Amino acid sequence: MRQFLIGILLVMGLGQQAALANEPLQESDGPEGSKMAVFAGGCFWCTEADFDKKTGVLQTVSGYIAGDAETANYQAVSSGKTDHIEAVAVFYDPAQTDFKTLVDYYWITVDPVDAGGQFCDRGAQYRTALFYGDEQEKDIIGQSRSAVTEAGSLDKPIVTDVLPKTAFYAAEEYHQNYYQKNSLRYRYYRTTCGRDGRLDDLWGEQRQ
Numbered sequence: 001m002r003q004f005l006i007g008i009l010l011v012m013g014l015g016q017q018a019a020l021a022n023e024p025l026q027e028s029d030g031p032e033g034s035k036m037a038v039f040a041g042g043c044f045w046c047t048e049a050d051f052d053k054k055t056g057v058l059q060t061v062s063g064y065i066a067g068d069a070e071t072a073n074y075q076a077v078s079s080g081k082t083d084h085i086e087a088v089a090v091f092y093d094p095a096q097t098d099f100k101t102l103v104d105y106y107w108i109t110v111d112p113v114d115a116g117g118q119f120c121d122r123g124a125q126y127r128t129a130l131f132y133g134d135e136q137e138k139d140i141i142g143q144s145r146s147a148v149t150e151a152g153s154l155d156k157p158i159v160t161d162v163l164p165k166t167a168f169y170a171a172e173e174y175h176q177n178y179y180q181k182n183s184l185r186y187r188y189y190r191t192t193c194g195r196d197g198r199l200d201d202l203w204g205e206q207r208q
Contacts, residue, residue, distance in 0.1 A: 024167035030091030031058045037102055037137075038065055038165055040087035040129040041110040042118025046190060047088040049179040050109040056097025061089040062171040062178075065131065072169040080123050087129070089168055099137055103130065103144045108203045112148070113156035120193040129161035138162065154202065 027036040041047040044062035051060050064072035067084030077084045090102060110128045111118060117126035130145075132138040141162050149158060170176075179186040190196065199207060 025061060025063065025089055025170050027091075030089075031093075033093065033095075034058050034091040035094050035099070037090045037092065037099055038087050038131040038168055039090060039102075039106050040065070040085045040127065040131075040161075041106070042086070042121050042126045042128065042195075043189075043193070044086045044088050044171065044175065045178040045186060046195060047086075047109065048177065049186070051088060051090050051102070051105075054092075054097065054102065054105060056093045056095075056101075057090055058093055059091040061091075062175045063087060063089060063169050064171065065168045066129065066163055066166055070167075074172055074175065077125050080125055083124075084169075085125055085127060085129055086171075087131070087168065089170075100140050100144065103141055104147075106130065107144070107148050108199065108206050110160070111198055111202060112158045112160040113154055113202075115159040119195045119198060127161065128159075129163050131163050131165040133165045153204075153206075 025036075027034075030036055039047060039051070041050070048060045048062050051057050063086075064077050064082075064084040065087045067077070067082045069076075069082050069084070072082060072084045076082050077086065092098075092102060112128055115127065117123050118128065130141045132141055145158060145160070145162070148154070174181075
């Protein structure tokens with residue numbers, strides 16, 4: 001479904017633009033005083049839309065992480081030819097929220113027991129992953145993951161990767177804020193992909 005929507009953009013000439021930058025995105029590229037966290041939750045259109053709702057989030061950027069190549073683009077990543085994962089850089093105001101709050105929120109935006117991708121997007125490039133920049137963030141992720149497991153609401157073990165934060169490359173401009181630029185297409189994609197139905201089944205009232 002999403003490949004079809006992107007095909008429409010390409011025909012319209014909206015998908016020919018290169019990635020926002022060839023250089024990795026840095027924390028200093030965000031709003032002044034913000035900190036950067038990175039989350040992979042399948043389709044980055046959806047992850048971006050979900051995190052934009054959170055208090056304290058100042059900016060989100062769709063992109064690619066965890067690959068060995070010195071840059072990344074949608075064609076290569078979506079084909080599965082690289083090790084990159086679709087992800088979102090979340091710039092947040094540390095005076096309004098913190099890394100732990102964002103990690104705890106992350107779980108209810110994904111299906112963490114699906115090792116093959118997310119919802120209708122299949123393949124390792126769509127798998128879930130949490131990224132840490134230092135040992136403190138790694139510990140926060142571990143504690144949050146343990147808390148979710150111990151809550152007992154999931155019927156299978158969590159398979160979400162916990163990985164070091166490596167070079168993050170911003171995706172092409174037409175991917176940024178897609179849910180706002182193409183709201184009808186986005187809603188159609190999200191609904192037909194079954195994302196919210198599955199999340200409601202997994203998390204219930206926690207998503208309210």
